[in-house]
Amino acid sequence: MNYQQPSQLQAVILDWAGTVVDFGSFAPTQIFVEAFAEFGVQVSLAEARGPMGMGKWDHIRTLCDIPEIAERYRAKFGRTPTDDDVTAIYERFMPLQIEKIAEHSALIPGALDVIAQLREEGLKIGTCSGYPAVVMSKVVELAERNGYKPDHVVATDEVPNGRPHPAQSLANVIALGISDVAACVKVDDTWPGILEGRSAGMWTVALTCSGNALGLTYDEYKALPQEKLEQERARIAAMFEGARPHYLIDTIAELPAVIADINARLARGEMPQNS
Structure with missing residues (x-):
């Protein structure tokens, strides 16, 4: 054949x-900004848009690897974000996302x-x-x-x-x-x-x-x-x-x-x- x-x-x-x-x-970009803000770390809407299209955990990991964002995190917590920190942000991101998706x-x-x-x-x-x-x-x-x-x-x-x-x-x-x-x-x-x-x-x-x-x-x-x-x-x-x-x-x-x-x-x- x-x-x-x-x-x-x-x-x-x-x-x-x-x-x-x-x-x-x-819907996704604004919630990234809000999730990081709840940890006292500023992320702009433009920065949040950068890795769009990835899975959301990977998206957050990628944002945390941006030198400027990693430095803001270090200034707040005394260390750059680990995978556990990424998971903590992701776990806050998820309920925010579900709550606001209808908007x-x-x-x-x-x-x-x-x-x-x-x-x-x-x-x-x-x-x-x-x-x-x-x-x-x-x-x-x-x-x-x-x-x-x-x-x-x-x-x-x-x-x-x-x-x-x-x-x-x-x-x-x-x-x-x-x-x-x-x-x-x-x-x-x-x-x-x-x-x-x-x-x-x-x-x-x-x-x-x-x-x-x-x-x-x-x-x-x-x-x-x-x-x-x-x-x-x-x-x-x-x-x-x-x-x-x-x-x-x-x-x-x-x-x-x-x-x-x-x-x-x-x-x-x-x-x-x-x-």
């Missing part, structure tokens, strides 16, 4: 915050229409997130109230390794019964999420304006002067460059055109691993 390349997409693997819900990805649960404009269109085209909808399962259950519940229910959900602590490893995307492939990773597209607003898709052998779409990289509300994004918006797009594209996304778009609202283009490329025999 000979290998046959897929001729069209079978599934879209979507991130959550900054991709389908929570325009600007405020940033609104669907991103256009998301429901796009997902409905993708389903009409026969695509399955998988999802994954840097959130652990206990937070994801709340996120999924709130999204369902707003009309969004994907076919599968994988939390970061449901696999051996979270992003940028490919495990979450591949868990979706298995659960959804997809025949080839090249028939999948991973959509995310963070570089770890794009690396996840790349490492899984999928097509990848990076969102430049709805998520962590721009970090604005929808109204603030729409109010940006065109020249400033172009500058921000260029800055964010440079941030994503090392992760090598196949496509860059502002928000999920532009995804259908990308899906059509990928299907055309697959029909011509192109594969994501060669692009």
Whole structure:
């Protein structure tokens, strides 16, 4: 039996915050700031956004490894943060996150229409997130109230390794019964999420304006002067460059055109691993 390349997409693997819900990805970032503050350590919103897309414990560990933050911690406690200190911050982060997740649960404009269109085209909808399962259950519940229910959900602590490893995307492939990773597209607003898709052998779409990289509300994004918006797009594209996304778009609202283009490329025999 000979290998046959897929001729069209079978599934879209979507991130959550900054991709389908929570325009600007405020829910996770603001809580990092608050969790560190409860230990008397200042972390700015910009610093908190840096490792976004990782699992939350790894995110906190990465923040604690930033020399400036490590020095603030040392000034407060007389030592740089250990893994036990990271766990203590994480354990404070978790209830704060669950408590406040509803404040940033609104669907991103256009998301429901796009997902409905993708389903009409026969695509399955998988999802994954840097959130652990206990937070994801709340996120999924709130999204369902707003009309969004994907076919599968994988939390970061449901696999051996979270992003940028490919495990979450591949868990979706298995659960959804997809025949080839090249028939999948991973959509995310963070570089770890794009690396996840790349490492899984999928097509990848990076969102430049709805998520962590721009970090604005929808109204603030729409109010940006065109020249400033172009500058921000260029800055964010440079941030994503090392992760090598196949496509860059502002928000999920532009995804259908990308899906059509990928299907055309697959029909011509192109594969994501060669692009």
